[in-house]
Amino acid sequence: MEAAARVIARRGVRGLRVEELAAEAGVSTALIYYHFKDRAGILRRTLEFINDRAAVYTTERDPDAAPLEPRQELERALLLELQDDEAVRENSIAWGELRASAIFEPHLREDLAKATLIWVQEIADLLGRVRPMATAAGLAVAAERLTGVVEGLSMRWLSGILPLTHARELVVDAIDAELERLGRP
């Protein structure tokens, strides 16, 4: 799975060759087909893998550290997509390639939509912990906008046209704005 994420990040979905994937993973192409059945199976499982890995790097914390306030946890969850770390970069690039492939090939759409929904829901929950009196609908749209802005700015950062620190500042500021809005009666 690691090899698949790496190859997709490097070559895109359209450039994914099973031979290259097999070589990268150090196994035979027969084994790849045995495990994943076909190309669609490789893509589906890679999407699952990068989502699981993102869940780990967005929640991993020193178990002895003091618990975070909901507001800090929210910032952390959104900013972890924007950090200069090889796994984060590779994950975001592979995610972008898988999503772009869904423009022309519909089979990944359902899985992509589900993964996006889980992320939006997680952010809505954190927003709700900071603003317990906000409505569920208000939290949901705030979470959709915040994750949308993170995705948009993350693509700018990855392609080298927006400095990372500035992207992070814009996100922190967007969180302030949404919380302020949700806090108003």
Next chain:
Amino acid sequence: MEAAARVIARRGVRGLRVEELAAEAGVSTALIYYHFKDRAGILRRTLEFINDRAAVYTTERDPDAAPLEPRQELERALLLELQDDEAVRENSIAWGELRASAIFEPHLREDLAKATLIWVQEIADLLGRVRPMATAAGLAVAAERLTGVVEGLSMRWLSGILPLTHARELVVDAIDAELERLGRP
């Protein structure tokens, strides 16, 4: 140029073959090389072309129509990226592919950064017409966030995981939020 935008939207930058581009445009590959010199030249000129085309479809209006209020003009400028129109779709897909290519090949970065800056500046100007008392810095970050959210949601829409009407509602709501924020003393 139209053929290049079409082929890049369809195959991605990595899948762009000069032979296919020549066939699509109905000319010889020699003519393509004569005009663009090399692959980098094709990409640079295609980026220019899609930016020019976006400028046209975002500003084109019936000359006899009543002038728009600044607020309406702002909504229009941001929402025109989110419309079910073949040229808009193709432009956005090609833009996404060109931007993704800059992750690994740096030569387009400067042109991408410039195009993004022009768009952000245009939105900042429109925001400033609605909120003439806002600071330039405040207008700039609001414009960066708004264009960021449009880009993020546009990718979700294009890949079929977010309905267009909902994406548009989220953007209108984001405009409200930014204007409200800029209007406060």
